[in-house]
Amino acid sequence: MAESPMVGARVPQEWQQQIQEIAAAAGRKEAEVVREAIAQYLGQTDPSSVKGAIASLEDRVASLERKFAGLGRLVG
Incomplete structure (x- = not known):
């Protein structure tokens, strides 16, 4: 990605926070996140990157569920 051109834009503070x-x-x-948003807008979303992002989020949710279950055992 080092050879990709740089694009910049000013956005409202609320957008930056989001x-x-x-x-x-x-x-x-x-x-x-910004590249993915632009790709979606342009209809250029790479299905493999979306699948990878979903898999990563699924892994993180599973990890949080395990931690939450462990906390439940400590409290209850």
Whole structure:
């Protein structure tokens, strides 16, 4: 990706906060979130990247569910 051109834009503060939150929740970089949003807008979404993102989120949810179950045993 080093040879890709740089594109910049100013966005409202609220958008930046949403981008940061989405990136943090997905364990991705903000730039990845922005690129994916632009790709979706342009109809250029790579199905393999979407599948990879879904798989990553599924793994994170499963991990959180295991942790939550462990906390439930400690509390209850």
